[in-house]
Amino acid sequence: MNSKHDVLIIGGGPIGLSCAYYLLKAGRKVTILDANEIGKGSGSGNAGHIVPSHIIPLAAPGVVTSALKWMLNPAHSPFGLKIRADLKYISWLIQFAAACNEANVARALEPMKNLGQLSADNFAQMIAEEKFDCHYQTTGFLNLYKNQAAFEEGKHEADFMQKYGIPVSVYERNQIADVEPAVRDDVLGGVHFTGDAHLNPAIFLGLLGKHVRAMGAQVYEHTAVTGFASAGGKVRVVKTGTGEFEAQQVILAAGAWSPIVARDLRLKIPVQPARGYSLTASAIQNMPRQALILGDRRVAVSPFGNLLRVTGRLEVGEYSATPNPRWIARLEEFAREYIRLDEKLDIKETWAGLRPVTPDGMPIIGRSPHHSNLTVATGHAMLGLSLGPGTGQVVAELVNGRETAIDLTPFGMERF
Numbered sequence: 001m002n003s004k005h006d007v008l009i010i011g012g013g014p015i016g017l018s019c020a021y022y023l024l025k026a027g028r029k030v031t032i033l034d035a036n037e038i039g040k041g042s043g044s045g046n047a048g049h050i051v052p053s054h055i056i057p058l059a060a061p062g063v064v065t066s067a068l069k070w071m072l073n074p075a076h077s078p079f080g081l082k083i084r085a086d087l088k089y090i091s092w093l094i095q096f097a098a099a100c101n102e103a104n105v106a107r108a109l110e111p112m113k114n115l116g117q118l119s120a121d122n123f124a125q126m127i128a129e130e131k132f133d134c135h136y137q138t139t140g141f142l143n144l145y146k147n148q149a150a151f152e153e154g155k156h157e158a159d160f161m162q163k164y165g166i167p168v169s170v171y172e173r174n175q176i177a178d179v180e181p182a183v184r185d186d187v188l189g190g191v192h193f194t195g196d197a198h199l200n201p202a203i204f205l206g207l208l209g210k211h212v213r214a215m216g217a218q219v220y221e222h223t224a225v226t227g228f229a230s231a232g233g234k235v236r237v238v239k240t241g242t243g244e245f246e247a248q249q250v251i252l253a254a255g256a257w258s259p260i261v262a263r264d265l266r267l268k269i270p271v272q273p274a275r276g277y278s279l280t281a282s283a284i285q286n287m288p289r290q291a292l293i294l295g296d297r298r299v300a301v302s303p304f305g306n307l308l309r310v311t312g313r314l315e316v317g318e319y320s321a322t323p324n325p326r327w328i329a330r331l332e333e334f335a336r337e338y339i340r341l342d343e344k345l346d347i348k349e350t351w352a353g354l355r356p357v358t359p360d361g362m363p364i365i366g367r368s369p370h371h372s373n374l375t376v377a378t379g380h381a382m383l384g385l386s387l388g389p390g391t392g393q394v395v396a397e398l399v400n401g402r403e404t405a406i407d408l409t410p411f412g413m414e415r416f
């Protein structure tokens, strides 16, 4: 097969599907290639948080110290590190450690706020316009604390965020049960980011995938991209195991696999996987009202109607997406520490996924410096769902030669 296409998207995760949606809306013809099935990769089992409040990148002061401290207590650590003798990986770790400073955070705040807010607005509009029934709740995102020092830090961060225009409320011990009746009595308080939301990502991605097909997208599943042929400053051919594709425009949105897919394109895409897990159970007696983060444990709890999902753990450098039963059991244990969950859990699904992480914690969104028809959209780390519709809109604008809704310079791959 050597067929000609208009816009060819590699990867049908939250980023690829969002790009497809906005391109189709703008009148382009879209083809999606996915190594597996669209909407089933690293996005479906995630926590479903839509968090415009998350403007501080993963690479921030104190992260390396916390990671080292956690590694001394591996049985309870929210963080893990794969040892791999691979030069690109080692160089990524060094770059990440070097970026954990105030200057990196200061550089990221404005662009992350702009992209996060655009994306949150786009979610609200898309879900209303397309009537997606995906348990979308605008009830905010509540950080809970059982440790006074961590709570004080949380309050400090809340002050900072408020000054930055992020809506946030702080609740002390005597107020927290009114806001979230599911909490245990020893929870000291919480910080509530009231502008955030959550949804069931598997349902949302399923509906979005169905919708882009109905809008005319051609979808090739089980079609892994194996390489490219480039000439004259353009990608000429996209090679797969089942044939070759030619397209006017190509978008690389293959999440944690993007650098592997792009290996013969001479591009700097320093993305590493960070594996995380989730368990999904039937609704419990005391269902939380909103999406929660269990402060000291860094575990997320999300209510999706008749389901409860618990997610957590960040294992840098790990490519296998197989759930580890030991960590699934820990997630349940941590959830029981914070919420009034006393009954046996009826677990329906366990899952692992890979977050695509850059060394400075910001996504890569922009044109290839070497190919006039290639756009890269990856590296969204823990925010690939949250930043999906914003990324989709700006990628569509870029591909169509329009002015982008936000300045994409800070997201360009030239920064590496």
Ligand SMILES: Cc1cc2nc3c(=O)[nH]c(=O)nc-3n(C[C@H](O)[C@H](O)[C@H](O)COP(=O)(O)OP(=O)(O)OC[C@H]3O[C@@H](n4cnc5c(N)ncnc54)[C@H](O)[C@@H]3O)c2cc1C
Binding pocket: 010, 011, 012, 013, 014, 015, 016, 033, 034, 035, 036, 037, 038, 039, 040, 041, 042, 043, 044, 045, 046, 047, 048, 049, 050, 223, 224, 225, 226, 253, 254, 255, 256, 257, 261, 274, 275, 276, 277, 278, 311, 312, 352, 353, 354, 355, 356, 377, 378, 379, 380, 381, 382, 383, 384, 385, 386, 387
């Ligand atoms: C435990 C956990 C919880 C999370 N919680 C949240 C959350 O609450 N909110 C949030 O915003 N984000 C969350 N994330 C992060 C989010 O899931 C990722 O950032 C997001 O999935 C990245 O989207 P993507 O489209 O870039 O990549 P993916 O979702 O990984 O999609 C990439 C696609 O590319 C395909 N692909 C790979 N190789 C090839 C190839 N060679 N050829 C063709 N196709 C290929 C894959 O099959 C896949 O479908 C979480 C992640 C984890 C692990």
